[in-house]
Amino acid sequence: MKLIIAANWKMHKTAAATAAFCQALRRDEALFEGVEVLVCPPFTSLPAAAAGLEGSAIKIGAQNMHWAEQGAYTGEIAASMLLEYGASFVIIGHSERRHLMGETDQQVNLKLKAALASGLQPILCLGETENERKQGQTTAVIKKQLTAALEGLAAKDLVNLTVAYEPVWAIGTGQAASTDDAEDAAALVYRLATEQFGAESAKRLRVQYGGSVKAENIGSYMALPSVSGALVGGASLEAESFSALIQAARKAVLH
């Protein structure tokens, strides 16, 4: 399955910084062959990313969206507005939105359905907190989050869906999950998707690992049977380190 490596910049990079990043990353693009690469800048930097990546195979994603097509939702943004600025992906249900902004499983489900209906490809984030892991609830949390998110989706939607397993305790901490834990979680996602949609459809889904991924450790995750990509925060902020990380991922699956 084609690897998908996504840069989640969170609340970093002005339009000028985005333009500089895109220019630098493009220089290495020939080294990314066979890997689907995307950058997810803040909303206001989407036009700079679109301009900076014009004619390149590197894609653009947004970090969030509202489920309504339009309306009285101050401060929110609709799928059509993201598409207009060149986004083809959207991150949904990132742990920072769930835990800092109070996003619920139901809202994640509405967003997922709206993204798919609009033609945006969602990256659905899920994962347990440190406390939940300590209490042995990892499997239950993944199951609850995934089941709620996929409610009402059709089997044909899975080809456009990526699920990012991101244990909350691994995000931005330098404490990445073990490869066993990442594989267990990714395999669970496939099992649950198979139960709901059947094996043929479930196998079209892609699962990323996220949480303190860097060039030095990405290879071990990409070699896992159920993981085919990564969602990268901190290590995606510099073009050089993001490029090194993509190249390391590519090497890991070629050998």
Ligand code: PGA
């Ligand atoms: P990190 O963030 O790579 O900085 O741990 C990952 C994420 O939040 O998507």
